[in-house]
């Protein structure tokens with residue numbers, strides 16, 4: 589029988605999951621709402637229901653489930669598979685022994701990581717990170733997350749919490765952040781921040797039927813305020829990338845998150861600012877868009893499951 593693993597990407601709003609083979613092919617994919625407000629037990633039950641569905645599908649399709657990988661929002665101790673801290677977006681998740689809970693429920697080996705770490709592993713395995721031995725991934729979404737990947741594996745740091753790029757302070761005394769600091773990078777480079785810039789310029793509601801996408805559509809149609817917003821957002825985003833290039837000297841920077849599907853309309857101004865302002869020895873760090881889109885998290889989680897199996 590063909591061995592497979594289940595890769596699960598648990599975000600604040602959606603759970604994306606796939607049955608993934610050894611080569612990274614997604615044989616079945618599903619999406620479910622997280623409904624985190626219903627609490628820890630309900631969310632664990634929802635994960636178990638997805639696993640049960642995948643099991644049933646595998647049995648009917650002649651597939652042999654060998655393990656599970658989970659990338660979850662929150663700060664994870666990867667060796668223990670424990671969520672050390674999750675924001676109130678996932679009530680009850682802080683302190684959860686997620687690996688243990690899912691191993692008991694499924695009787696399969698489980699690997700658990702932070703969702704941005706999992707996404708970066710996906711990009712390293714089959715996406716934009718493939719050509720690079722050492723790169724960083726920065727995800728621009730509701731917040732800003734990330735990971736450094738070396739030889740295909742995330743750099744977890746001493747406890748598992750490395751990659752908190754969104755909470756680098758880039759503006760001392762700047763905008764208050766939900767982490768308790770002020771001036772954090774994600775207050776300037778997240779999509780939330782992009783939409784706030786637009787709102788401050790009078791672009792909101794009906795002017796942006798597709799949210800951030802509409803800002804790019806307006807700019808390409810010659811709307812000067814929209815172009816100015818993107819220029820400002822690119823500048824903020826570039827400042828953080830310059831900090832990361834200076835401190836980590838990666839071979840490349842992979843930008844993820846739905847906004848990066850705008851491609852060069854966003855990436856070119858960012859690249860230009862990095863070229864102009866980074867120290868000369870760092871200026872040519874390639875900045876590329878993530879390639880796996882929405883699937884990166886579940887594919888990366890699956891890869892972590894495969895890695896756990898091959899390491900015994």
Ligand SMILES: [Zn+2]
Pocket residue numbers: 754755765766767768769772
């Ligand atoms: Zn912060």
